[in-house]
Amino acid sequence: MATMTDVARRAGVSVSTVSYVLTGTRPISEATRDRVLAAMAELDYQPNAMARGLASRRSNIVGLLLPLTGRALGATETAFVTGATEAAREAGYHLMLCPVGTDDSEELQTLATQRLLDGFLVMEVQLTDRRVDLLRKLASPFVLIGRTDDPSGLACVDIDFEQTVGDAVAHLVELGHQTIAYINHSDASLASGYGPAKRTAAAFEAALERHGVTGVMVPTEDTSTGGRVAIREARERCPQLTGVLVMNENAALGILAELREAGLDVPWDVSVVSMVTSEVVADLASPALTAMTSPGAALGAAATRVLLERLADGDTSTYQELLPCVLEIRGTSAKARKK
Amino acid sequence: MATMTDVARRAGVSVSTVSYVLTGTRPISEATRDRVLAAMAELDYQPNAMARGLASRRSNIVGLLLPLTGRALGATETAFVTGATEAAREAGYHLMLCPVGTDDSEELQTLATQRLLDGFLVMEVQLTDRRVDLLRKLASPFVLIGRTDDPSGLACVDIDFEQTVGDAVAHLVELGHQTIAYINHSDASLASGYGPAKRTAAAFEAALERHGVTGVMVPTEDTSTGGRVAIREARERCPQLTGVLVMNENAALGILAELREAGLDVPWDVSVVSMVTSEVVADLASPALTAMTSPGAALGAAATRVLLERLADGDTSTYQELLPCVLEIRGTSAKARKK
DNA sequence: AACTTTTGTCGAAACGCTTCGACGAAGCGT
DNA sequence: ACGCTTCGTCGAAGCGTTTCGACAAAAGTT
Numbered sequence: 001m002a003t004m005t006d007v008a009r010r011a012g013v014s015v016s017t018v019s020y021v022l023t024g025t026r027p028i029s030e031a032t033r034d035r036v037l038a039a040m041a042e043l044d045y046q047p048n049a050m051a052r053g054l055a056s057r058r059s060n061i062v063g064l065l066l067p068l069t070g071r072a073l074g075a076t077e078t079a080f081v082t083g084a085t086e087a088a089r090e091a092g093y094h095l096m097l098c099p100v101g102t103d104d105s106e107e108l109q110t111l112a113t114q115r116l117l118d119g120f121l122v123m124e125v126q127l128t129d130r131r132v133d134l135l136r137k138l139a140s141p142f143v144l145i146g147r148t149d150d151p152s153g154l155a156c157v158d159i160d161f162e163q164t165v166g167d168a169v170a171h172l173v174e175l176g177h178q179t180i181a182y183i184n185h186s187d188a189s190l191a192s193g194y195g196p197a198k199r200t201a202a203a204f205e206a207a208l209e210r211h212g213v214t215g216v217m218v219p220t221e222d223t224s225t226g227g228r229v230a231i232r233e234a235r236e237r238c239p240q241l242t243g244v245l246v247m248n249e250n251a252a253l254g255i256l257a258e259l260r261e262a263g264l265d266v267p268w269d270v271s272v273v274s275m276v277t278s279e280v281v282a283d284l285a286s287p288a289l290t291a292m293t294s295p296g297a298a299l300g301a302a303a304t305r306v307l308l309e310r311l312a313d314g315d316t317s318t319y320q321e322l323l324p325c326v327l328e329i330r331g332t333s334a335k336a337r338k339k
Numbered sequence: 340m341a342t343m344t345d346v347a348r349r350a351g352v353s354v355s356t357v358s359y360v361l362t363g364t365r366p367i368s369e370a371t372r373d374r375v376l377a378a379m380a381e382l383d384y385q386p387n388a389m390a391r392g393l394a395s396r397r398s399n400i401v402g403l404l405l406p407l408t409g410r411a412l413g414a415t416e417t418a419f420v421t422g423a424t425e426a427a428r429e430a431g432y433h434l435m436l437c438p439v440g441t442d443d444s445e446e447l448q449t450l451a452t453q454r455l456l457d458g459f460l461v462m463e464v465q466l467t468d469r470r471v472d473l474l475r476k477l478a479s480p481f482v483l484i485g486r487t488d489d490p491s492g493l494a495c496v497d498i499d500f501e502q503t504v505g506d507a508v509a510h511l512v513e514l515g516h517q518t519i520a521y522i523n524h525s526d527a528s529l530a531s532g533y534g535p536a537k538r539t540a541a542a543f544e545a546a547l548e549r550h551g552v553t554g555v556m557v558p559t560e561d562t563s564t565g566g567r568v569a570i571r572e573a574r575e576r577c578p579q580l581t582g583v584l585v586m587n588e589n590a591a592l593g594i595l596a597e598l599r600e601a602g603l604d605v606p607w608d609v610s611v612v613s614m615v616t617s618e619v620v621a622d623l624a625s626p627a628l629t630a631m632t633s634p635g636a637a638l639g640a641a642a643t644r645v646l647l648e649r650l651a652d653g654d655t656s657t658y659q660e661l662l663p664c665v666l667e668i669r670g671t672s673a674k675a676r677k678k
Numbered sequence: 679a680a681c682t683t684t685t686g687t688c689g690a691a692a693c694g695c696t697t698c699g700a701c702g703a704a705g706c707g708t
Numbered sequence: 709a710c711g712c713t714t715c716g717t718c719g720a721a722g723c724g725t726t727t728c729g730a731c732a733a734a735a736g737t738t
Binding site for chain 1: 383385387388389390392393396398400407412417421425428433434435436452454562563564592593619620622624625627
């Protein structure tokens, strides 16, 4: 394995010159640069990442804090991860997956003080999140995917839930639906202060009011069965319901099945709009789900860009970027039947 | 940030002694060890990962080579990634996601010669895979998830497709199904030599013969629509067909929808068994899919363990470990109707 | 009792890079 | 032609560890 010293010797220059060619920190004459570059090529030289990291105090690696709950990642999260990874690579950075529980401060502290990572992307942010306090204390640069209840002083990239719910409800109302159910995440998420659950709940209320239509919110488990149970409950509480908004991809499929078995036709009897849904899952359903497609990859890429920017210029001010899910009309929404 | 020198000074020993306490490379007296440990605790000392990596030539990071095709990862792949990550962490290692195309040798070479990673986990292995040759040439330790056509001299961990297909067909035959369709991956995958596609095709033939039943194989796209098209074709070619084996989760849902719309009842008219399927997706379907559940997380963990073992003892001999998918009977398979 | 080993510790030399200060050679305004 | 800045390069001092050789003291071997 060739080292910088080898390159320097071969090019007839000093080690520091080689380093300057590599990093561009100081001007180098064209002639010298060419000689150095040639030497590198001939020797198949690759800078040693560890040595470089030690000397420069930057690893060019960012960590992705991802609480692995044991259950699989949804398509949205996956897209996020891949988006972030790609964006990092394009900027010459690497992405390290860090399966650290939301309140495993021990582990996170170790990770952050090891100097292995230049900064962090924080996923699955809670409304009050201990990781945020810790990272702040340790002065590690980080960007949240999501928001705490008070995002001042933080850098966040998140889905614009208010807008998304608003657009979804608007879509249903435009189609003539006057009674709309919102199948949210579970009671437990709501209680634990999970941001998306709380924000969408509020946004749903607001949207109903704005359009002067009525509706119910039913929290439920993020599973197919959860969807079945929820739609049953919703129809009991609101028999005249013709529009359904559902937070969870998995629940959406359950809802479709349950409605079909109840002898109701989707979209003609009931329209269903699924939120924060990936294309893959939307297409799995029959008919394919009309959905608010989550900008998973875009979110990941945006978050990464923001983090890298901040690493470069040391900026630490408040920053917020909200990306809406975009309405993708497929087969589960249609004009409401005349009463 | 405290360094080892600080700890040494505080404990009244030399730096090397502190290092020995940390790494256990040489015997240290109980008394000294305690003093050092105490000093570390008082100073909140954390070894610097870069310095350690430079000096020891090991980063304690393994790379996961994952061709990101742009489309999202399936549940199986996701489980694999999380399984690997967890296993690595338990052994004091980190996992880095490396989105490197199957034939982006350039990128891989850079990655491997950078000395950032101690070894590689290789996903999405092709029957003839250039990455394998490259890693071998560079003498980078690696473990394949999957197999090349000639796995001699390699370390592989893979799904036992032969066994899995065998079990699935056996299940259908036991239920009395005499004509079985196998909906495989696409023609393109087959042509490009994608291992799972080819291996299952062969295993399917063998299983049919073994049980003396008839069947067809239909390759198709890994989408819901793909499943619809394929089942239509299968029924045309084999009208008496009552059992379906399907490789792809997404296609499985399409098949269910198509059969339903054709007025056929699953499982009573046709039984469907989905292969290499995750629980989440299986439960999404109505009825829930009878499936060969893929051991995603277990595979990831196994691969990681093998890799770390090899890193530790420098072993480089052939190794192969095959994990079967296990049959999970849910709602889409039942006794064949008497003719 | 005279040896060899093992144990516990130290000092110093790497590991392969970045970065700082220095310094001659140009380039420039006057 | 005189200082002044800018350019291009070098040497050397880190960065924070691990690891090697050395060595005294303790423990085993005959």
